[in-house]
Amino acid sequence: MADMKKVLLIGTGGTIASEVSADGLAPELTTEQLLSFIPAISAICSVECIQLLSLDSTNMQPKHWLMMASTIRAHYEEYDGFVLTHGTDTMAYTAAALSYLIQGSPKPIILTGAQKPIGFESTDSKINLLDAFRCATEDLPGVSIVFNNKVIPGTRAKKTRSKSFQAFSSINYPDLGVLRDGRLLRYIRPECGSELVFYSKLDTKVALLKLTPGMDRGVADYLLERSDALIIESFGVGGLPEEGGFYECVGEWMAKGRFIVLTTQVENEGSDLGVYLVGHRLKRDLRVLEAYDMTTEAVVAKMMWILGQTKDKAEVERLFYTPVAKDILWEEQT
Secondary structure, three states: OOOOOEEEEEEEEOHHHEEEEOOEEEEOOOHHHHHHOOHHHHHOOEEEEEEEEEEOHHHOOHHHHHHHHHHHHHHHHHOOEEEEEOOOOOHHHHHHHHHHHEEOOOOEEEEEOOOOOOOOOOOOHHHHHHHHHHHHOOOOOEEEEEEOOEEEEOOOEEEOOOOOOOOEEEOOOOOOEEEEOOEEEEOOOOOOOOOOEEOOOOOOOEEEEEOOOOOOHHHHHHHHHOOOEEEEEEOOOOOOOOOOOHHHHHHHHHHOOOEEEEEEOOOOOOOOOOOOHHHHHHHHHHOOEEOOOOOHHHHHHHHHHHHHHOOOHHHHHHHHHOOOOOOOOOOOOO
């Protein structure tokens, strides 16, 4: 059909493209081979393929996010939408990273994958791929994950189940829509902004520390010696223990130009450092950055993106609290 939309399929590997080997599943199928399993795609759109990577997503690195963004940029004008096949384990990190590297896209950029390889009899690969292509032809601006009939904003996705088909959840934000009987029922149309902007720099020296009872500042010191920023996953609404020297650690390293972000290990509802003494003085006196309702995956990717653009303290703070693709619903606490 003359008006059929053109979609670019970008393969990066993952379970969806894996086959059984003597040492376990390994990504081996090409994008063209994936398409051969879903002939129904020909009724949805016209597809062209690029095999960019063949990685287990555990091996995905920030340099690969930059490759994906660069590939989309190079072909942006040629296609109506983009589908990236990707392993599930780090898909939420990639979706968040692409949300910062490609801002204001009016065209859909869809990530999908599977919990079972496409060649298995019991697999979620085929429906996820078909749904992804359906969404890639819709008015669905920006980066999304399409998985298990759900459309999740790229900055809000988290893998919350390790084996089940319902692998991903949207954290602290509604699903953008669902797919039923081959049709997208959209709840929310993402805002695409006024200008399409591609970015090509990330600062990968961003570390993440999960706080545990009894930990002292030594681990944080070690990470901050080697990093430009440290994200601390604290308990509950947020704070640092009075024992162990953490408050002094944060103050000393911030004075040296490092950036500290406080977030929470709790999956839903976010942080609120002002509630308890253990968090209040961090915000009042040290002015640490607070993640509020952001996912850890989004915080990591956003700090890499911000520090790739600037190290100026005021500008880092401004960019961190400036919403991108609905990553943060933040109001200044006074």
